[in-house]
Amino acid sequence: MRWLSRLFEFTGKVGLFSLQVLVDSLRPPFEFAQLSRQLAEVGNRSLALIIVSGFALGAVMTLHTRSTLVMFGATAMIPAVQSVAFFVEIGPLVAGLLLAGRVGSGIGAVLANMRASEQIDAIESLSIDSFKFLVVPRVLACVIALPFLTLAMDFAGLLGGFLSEGLSSHIALTLYLNRAFDYLQWSNFIAPTLKTAVFGFIIGSVSSYFGYTTDKGAQGVGEAATNSVVISSLLIILADVILIKCIFFLFPDTAI
Amino acid sequence: MIANHSIAVEFKQVMKSFGAKRVLSDVSFQVGQGQALCLLGRSGTGKSVTLKLIMALMRPDSGEVWVDQDNVVSMREHRLSLVRRKLGYLFQDAALFDSLTLYENLALPLSRLTKKSKDEIDDAIRRVLTDVGLATDGAKYPSALSGGMRKRAGLARALVLEPKILLADEPSSGLDRITAAEIDELLMRCKTERGTALIIVTHDVHGARRIADRVAVLDKGNLVAFGSVEEVSQSESDVARRLITE
Numbered sequence: 001m002r003w004l005s006r007l008f009e010f011t012g013k014v015g016l017f018s019l020q021v022l023v024d025s026l027r028p029p030f031e032f033a034q035l036s037r038q039l040a041e042v043g044n045r046s047l048a049l050i051i052v053s054g055f056a057l058g059a060v061m062t063l064h065t066r067s068t069l070v071m072f073g074a075t076a077m078i079p080a081v082q083s084v085a086f087f088v089e090i091g092p093l094v095a096g097l098l099l100a101g102r103v104g105s106g107i108g109a110v111l112a113n114m115r116a117s118e119q120i121d122a123i124e125s126l127s128i129d130s131f132k133f134l135v136v137p138r139v140l141a142c143v144i145a146l147p148f149l150t151l152a153m154d155f156a157g158l159l160g161g162f163l164s165e166g167l168s169s170h171i172a173l174t175l176y177l178n179r180a181f182d183y184l185q186w187s188n189f190i191a192p193t194l195k196t197a198v199f200g201f202i203i204g205s206v207s208s209y210f211g212y213t214t215d216k217g218a219q220g221v222g223e224a225a226t227n228s229v230v231i232s233s234l235l236i237i238l239a240d241v242i243l244i245k246c247i248f249f250l251f252p253d254t255a256i
Numbered sequence: 257m258i259a260n261h262s263i264a265v266e267f268k269q270v271m272k273s274f275g276a277k278r279v280l281s282d283v284s285f286q287v288g289q290g291q292a293l294c295l296l297g298r299s300g301t302g303k304s305v306t307l308k309l310i311m312a313l314m315r316p317d318s319g320e321v322w323v324d325q326d327n328v329v330s331m332r333e334h335r336l337s338l339v340r341r342k343l344g345y346l347f348q349d350a351a352l353f354d355s356l357t358l359y360e361n362l363a364l365p366l367s368r369l370t371k372k373s374k375d376e377i378d379d380a381i382r383r384v385l386t387d388v389g390l391a392t393d394g395a396k397y398p399s400a401l402s403g404g405m406r407k408r409a410g411l412a413r414a415l416v417l418e419p420k421i422l423l424a425d426e427p428s429s430g431l432d433r434i435t436a437a438e439i440d441e442l443l444m445r446c447k448t449e450r451g452t453a454l455i456i457v458t459h460d461v462h463g464a465r466r467i468a469d470r471v472a473v474l475d476k477g478n479l480v481a482f483g484s485v486e487e488v489s490q491s492e493s494d495v496a497r498r499l500i501t502e
Contacts, residue, residue: 113354121313122351122413126365127337 017213018205021139024132031137038141042103046149049102050095054153057094058082058160066168075169079180082161087184091154092192093240096199099146100232104207107138108228111211112221120212135212139204146200147193154193187251195243199236206232263322264289264421264453265310270319272305279305280316281477287470289324289420292447292454294464296499297474303457304348306474307423310455311345312336324420341369344419348426350410352398358385358409359394362416369417380416387442388412389435403430411439415446421453422446428460440466461500473499 062082069075111134114120123130162176207228214220265287272280279302287293295303308314309321312328320327326339352361362381366372372380385391388408398406407430414422427443428436440463446452447467458464464471464485471488473481473496481488481496489500 118347118351119353122347124313125311125340125345127340127369
């Protein structure tokens with residue numbers, strides 16, 4: 001039962017940490033310069049990874065889908081399958097998991113290194129609130145950037161799918177796009193994209209928690225990076241299940 | 257007791273433990289404004305912890321820590337940040353911010369805590385970098401500085417706000433003797449010209465003899481000697497005598 005009490009302890013600590021992020025993000029002074037710096041770090045520097053991954057995933061998915069739909073004579077459905085799959089689930093989830101790997105590990109390692117090398121103490125000694133200065137901008141940057149990165153992944157996936165399908169059936173881009181968006185409603189697109197803001201909050205909060213609270217010196221840097229990725233990814237997948245149920249409840253017509 | 261100086265820092269029966277290990281045990285001392293106290297002792301005897309308690313980066317288990325007439329032990333973060341503005345802290349490994357250049361490291365507290373213009377900030381940074389011998393290194397990142405240069409850069413950041421009280425954790429470690437003497441000279445100037453109170457953790461007895469008005473010797477968490485260099489060298493504590501004379 002020891003592991004259960006540790007699980008509750010960990011959940012409580014991460015919960016309180018996340019609550020403090022929420023409270024401090026609404027309390028002035030606001031760290032706009034830090035937020036802008038972190039948006040560049042989280043958003044710009046992840047964009048290439050997201051686009052390339054989305055493109056490749058889109059191409060591969062079309063290849064697999066085509067071989068199945070050919071059997072039913074339904075190849076015209078390929079663009080619609082592709083767009084629904086990407087906009088509703090694959091784009092948000094894969095973008096979240098990729099960001100957990102790239103950004104989550106970075107946040108965990110950087111903050112843990114700052115803790116180990118007394119940089120966080122140095123910030124406090126300069127009368128600067130280290131939590132607001134270091135943690136809040138990182139979490140907000142993840143919350144803001146992830147929906148946009150998800151859109152980039154969605155469209156990159158669609159483009160990858162078009163190129164793959166175009167090589168097989170020589171379909172025109174306009175026809176592909178028309179078919180792709182035929183079955184997609186705004187509610188299919190907006191709610192799943194916005195749910196990635198929750199994924200962003202999970203990545204930012206969990207990674208910051210592991211980095212900011214470490215007390216194991218240099219060894220803590222590696223542990224913080226690993227734990228950030230593993231726990232963020234796990235929580236994203238769990239949160240996805242809950243959020244999908246919430247979306248279906250709030251927008252019943254999205255349950256295609 | 258402090259005679260002609262107002263009290264800058266005072267410890268009253270301070271205790272601090274980490275788990276079962278007691279690091280400070282019933283420690284009491286005073287440092288007056290414009291005075292220099294050197295904390296000596298073997299490694300792991302609570303010297304750096306003493307500095308962190310003054311900066312309220314840690315809280316004691318019991319006792320009082322007074323900084324310029326404020327007890328920081330039970331102080332809330334908002335008021336604490338006001339007290340910390342009176343303090344400068346040179347960390348043992350400098351603790352410079354990796355992602356900022358040396359100039360930006362120094363500009364950060366100036367731009368956030370003062371109403372200085374850009375030109376005034378530039379002047380202040382240029383002056384303090386010149387004082388520590390890094391006038392031409394402002395554009396460098398901490399990773400491009402040697403250990404000694406990082407230490408001097410950390411001192412520059414601690415001094416840039418012209419604090420009333422300067423806490424320095426081994427300011428001369430890792431420096432050659434000439435540079436160490438220059439740093440000691442700079443600390444002396446802070447004390448005599450600006451009336452800054454200095455609390456310095458050091459293993460450098462020569463430096464301590466040059467700078468200190470008072471020397472405190474910690475051993476196994478206890479304050480075993482406190483007084484002038486001469487008084488400590490005649491202390492009953494064998495550890496204190498050996499540290500100050502050898």
